[in-house]
Amino acid sequence: MEADFAVIGGGLVGLSVALGLLNAGQKVVVIDGAESDPKASRGNFGLIWLQGKGVSQPRYARWSKESADLWVGFARDLSDITGVDLGLRQEGGLDLHFSDDSLEFAISENEAIQAKLGADYPFEVLGPDALRSEEPEVGPKVAGAVLHPGDGHADPLALLTALAKAVSLKGGQILAGAPVVGVAPRDGGFSLTCEDGSQVRTARVVLAAGLGAIKLGPSLGFCAPLKPERGQVLITEKMPPLLRRPSLIARQVHAGGIQIGATNEDVGMSRSVTFEGVAKLAADAVDAYPALARAQLLRAWGALRVMSPDGLPIYQESDEFPGAFMVSCHSGVTLAAVHAMRLPSWILKQADAPDLGVFGDDRFAA
Ligand SMILES: Cc1cc2nc3c(=O)[nH]c(=O)nc-3n(C[C@H](O)[C@H](O)[C@H](O)COP(=O)(O)OP(=O)(O)OC[C@H]3O[C@@H](n4cnc5c(N)ncnc54)[C@H](O)[C@@H]3O)c2cc1C
Structure with missing residues (x-):
């Protein structure tokens, strides 16, 4: 089998990137691992969450915000294509605190992010009375909350189902239960060997295997310290x-x-x-x-x-094996929209590619 891109990993991250590459006209095969693999995408909480993200790295706050802003259109398009309702509600989210100290700390973190992002990072502090008029079921032990209007939630299993369906409908191939056990450069591209002995030839490869990247990453020149x-x-x-x-x-x-x-x-x-x-x-x-x-x-x-060691995503093209990319993050629901709509232009080196330099895997090389 020959492809422009082989995406290793059929979780939220791999499927979002695969969908974006298909939308950009690429021929894509997604190779997913075993049922017994850990699969964050099947067990997560389903938040689209900006609040508190990027205290140490404003680029992460902006990238998360870009994704949250794109989510409504992303969900609408996915539902239109697949008929799957993602259950998206994006009317703000609450970070509840049981003590004044903990609330003060959260406020200081939010202020630090707002100092970098300005009006792009609005938030509101709710004292007990204001909180209970916004969320009447909150009990008396809660001291207050931070409300961020861009936060929301969706059904993560519906998202996973919709992404897989959309990838297939757009002509992508998904090979399920076919863990990749070997990757070798070949004829200017790559040859992937699956556990059952089958081979996939591809011009470029995206490693989006979640924790599976710990094992496969080094063979493609990535640190992958997940x-x-x-x-x-x-x-x-x-x-x-x-x-x-x-x-x-x-x-x-x-x-x-x-x-x-x-x-x-x-x-x-x-x-x-x-x-x-x-x-x-x-x-x-x-x-x-x-x-x-x-x-x-x-x-x-x-x-x-x-x-990752600093909690930030990893987006890296391999220095050793150009054409091999690693994509990993711990907020695959929140970032699904940018992974489908913005990351492909970075992988394809297009003029409008986002600047993702701070997220290189080489930051862990030392
Ligand atoms: C409890 C919990 C709560 C969370 N809550 C949120 C939240 O509220 N909001 C949010 O944005 N994010 C949340 N997340 C994070 C989110 O779920 C992950 O960021 C996302 O699912 C990661 O997707 P992934 O595709 O990278 O990994 P996975 O879902 O783990 O998928 C990796 C895939 O790669 C495959 N694979 C592995 N090795 C190989 C191989 N050798 N060959 C082929 N395939 C391979 C596996 O079989 C698997 O299907 C949460 C996670 C957890 C665990």
Whole structure:
């Protein structure tokens, strides 16, 4: 099989980039790994979130903002093509705090980002009364919140389904259950070997394999210093409309359940659910929204975030193997719109390519 681009990894990141490359007229094959691989895209929280992002790197704040701004059109186009409703609600998000100290710290971080982005980074601080008139179910233990109007949420599984469907409808090929075990430069392009022995010939390759890039990255000249971070998430039975806006503690999904999460745990590759994790998430959720004490929990799961050492995305063309690109991030829902609509022009070196220099994987070389 021959392609202009082989995208290794069929999660949110690989499929978003693949869709963008197809829209740019490229012949694309997506090669996805095994069912047993960790798949962040199947276990995430579904936020489109700007708040607090880019304290150490304003370019990240701008890139996230560009994506959030593109999301409405991105979701509309995807739904038009595929008929899948992404459940997008983008009417602001709340960062709730249980103490004045923690709220003050969040305000100082938001002010630091606003100092760099100005009017492009609006936010509002809500004291207890203002907060409860915006979000009536918030309980008395919450000291206040930061409201960012660009934040929102969507159904991440619907997004994944829609992306896969759109890639196929646009003529892309998806090879599922075909982990790539070898990549070698060949005749000015690359030859990829899958676990079942099949070969894919491609002019260029995009490594978007989530945590799978740890193993494959060095063979393409990337550092790929990624680490897993476990997040446990819970979902309740369907409830009547309760939460107006998503927060970092809970969001009401468009089918009605309240999704609660997520933990941040350094436990290697374990995706287990723990009693301590679930109990802490549930206790915080009830402290934030006391009405949740009545809710029945339906399900809990654990999934692994794909983390770089500084938490920023990685966009890098290999110095050693030009034509090989690495794409990785820990906010694949938020950044899906830029990955589909802006990143392809950087990969294709077009005149309107975004400047992504600060996100090079070479920043970890030392
Ligand atoms: C608990 C949790 C909550 C999160 N919440 C949010 C949120 O609210 N908002 C947000 O924006 N982001 C969130 N994220 C992050 C988001 O889910 C990830 O950024 C995104 O899913 C990463 O997508 P990916 O395609 O890089 O990785 P994955 O989804 O892990 O996909 C990688 C794919 O590569 C494949 N693969 C691996 N090795 C190979 C190989 N050798 N050959 C071929 N294929 C291979 C795997 O099989 C897999 O399908 C969350 C993540 C977690 C875990």
